[in-house]
Amino acid sequence: MSRVKLFTIGMVAGGVAGAVSALLSAPRSGKEARLNIQTQKNAAATVAKDIKNQAVDVKNSVATAVKEGNTIVKNVAKDVSKSVQNWQKEIQPHQESIQEHITEIEKSLTSLENELPSPQKSE
Numbered sequence: 001m002s003r004v005k006l007f008t009i010g011m012v013a014g015g016v017a018g019a020v021s022a023l024l025s026a027p028r029s030g031k032e033a034r035l036n037i038q039t040q041k042n043a044a045a046t047v048a049k050d051i052k053n054q055a056v057d058v059k060n061s062v063a064t065a066v067k068e069g070n071t072i073v074k075n076v077a078k079d080v081s082k083s084v085q086n087w088q089k090e091i092q093p094h095q096e097s098i099q100e101h102i103t104e105i106e107k108s109l110t111s112l113e114n115e116l117p118s119p120q121k122s123e
Contacts, residue, residue, distance in 0.1 A: 004051075004055040004058065004059075005055075007051070008048065008051045008052065008055065011047060011048070011051055012044060012047075012048050015040070015043070015044040015047060015048075016044060018040075019037070019040035019041070019044065022036070022040070
C-alpha cells in the first residue's frame with residue numbers, strides 16, 4: 001500500500017478509536033451520546049475528505065513535476081547534442097590542419113633519416 005493510503009487509514013482508525021473511547025468514558029445521556037457520535041462522525045469524515053484531497057493534490061503535483069522534468073531533460077539532451085555537433089563542425093578545419101602538419105612532419109623526419117649517414121659498426 002502507498003504511504004498516503006496507510007496514513008489515511010491510520011488517521012481514520014485513530015479518529016474512530018478516539019471517538020469510541022470518548023463515548024465510553026464520558027457519562028452522558030443517550031441523546032447526548034448520539035449527538036456526540038454524530039459530531040465525531042462528521043469530524044472524522046471531514047478529516048478523511050481533507051486527507052483524500054491533500055493526497056490527490058500531492059499525486060497531481062508529482063505527476064506535473066515528472067512531466068515537467070521529462071520535458072526539461074529532453075530539451076537539455078537536445079541542446080547538448082546540438083552543442084556537440086556545432087563543436088565538431090567548428091574543430092573540423094583545425095583537425096584537418098593538424099593532420100596535414102603531422103603528415104608534413106613525418107615526411108620531413110623520413111627525409112632527414114634518409115639524408116643522415118647510417119652509423120657504421122665498429123669492428
